[in-house]
Amino acid sequence: MNEQLIKLIELQEIDSKIDEANDNIEKINSEMNFLQETLVKEKEQIESSRKDITGSNILKKEKEIEIASIDEKIKKHNMELNAVKTNAAYKALLNEIESGKNEKLRIEDELLALMESDEINSKDIKDMQKEYENLKKEFVEKKVLFESVLKKSGELVSQLFSERKTKLSELPKNIADKYENIRKNKNGAAVVMVEDNTCGGCHRNLPVHVIDELKKGQDLITCNNCMRILYQK
Template sequence: MNEKLATLIELQNIDIKKDEIINKISNIHNETKLFEESMKKKQEEIENAKSEISKDSVFKKDKDFEIASVEEKIRKHNMELNGVKTNDAYRALLNEIENGKQIKLRIEDELLIVMEKDEKLLKSIKDLQNQYIEIEKEFANKKNVFEIELKKHEEDIAKLEEERKLKIDVLPKNISEKYENVRNNKHGIAVVPIDNNTCGGCHRNLPIHVIDEVQKGKELVICNNCLRILYKKL
């Protein structure tokens, strides 16, 4: 096999390993992000529920004030009953008192609905806080593992970078540039084997003269379709 081609295959194997490690690092960062987003979402849900309870507190105070105002009117009308001199005036006061009682009942119903809602919100807050704690604990445990894994991955990448440089340094510049260009445009795979007379990259049938040139191993041969560098498995 052409020495330059052998070096390119070794270089690609290094790059494949490096890409796999980079993918693992990316997965760790993504998982970390998911934990952080999940915790943030729970915290926002807790804050929203607390904010709703706070608004309801103002609402309940307003309604308590309305009830007190209605009760005061009812009390005054009851006192006025003793002083009226006509049946019409008496009936009018009774109507006012009854209307006041109905208004009070309606306000109390509104308060009851809000109180029941707040009770559910308080339970929801407790559940969300427990969920937040569980996520936080799991993240804390995973974080230690992530840090160890990231450190090892970074060390492995540093070693691969050194190996990669050694391979690049022995290749002519035009060949290394060709490799980099194809690799960047073909999802990281620039050198492919011939498989049953087809290109191992795009799987197109290869002309006999192309296969012959590859077998001779004198020069680098590329696939006319996908432009990947071809080699014959030993």
């Protein structure tokens, strides 16, 4: 096999390892970002529910004040019943008392609904807090693991780039440039193996004269269709 072709294959193997390591780094960063975003959203939901309860507590206090005020009015009207002189005034006070009682019942129903809602929200907050703590624990544990993996992957990429630089320097500039251009245009695969007389990149059948040239192993041969560099084992 052509010596330059051997170096190109070795160079592509290095590039494949770099791509794999970078993909691994990207996946780890993506998962870390997802976990972090999930934590933030969970915390925001907890804070939102707590604000709802705080707002509800203010409303409940207002309802309790309204009920106390109505009780005072009813008490006052009951005392006034003994002092009225006319039947019309007596009936008017009874209507006021009845209206106050109905208003009190309405507000008490609203107060009860708020209390029931708070009870549900409080339970939800406990559940969300528990989920948040579990997620936080998972995040911390994975962060330690991922940071270790990222460090090793970074060191590996650095080492591979050094090997890549050395391997490129062993090739003539025109061949190195050709490899780089093909790799860029073909999403990484610049050198492909021929199987059953077909290009391993575009899978087109290769002409007989191309196969013959490959067998000679003297020159770099490219696929006429996809322009990738070809080799045979």
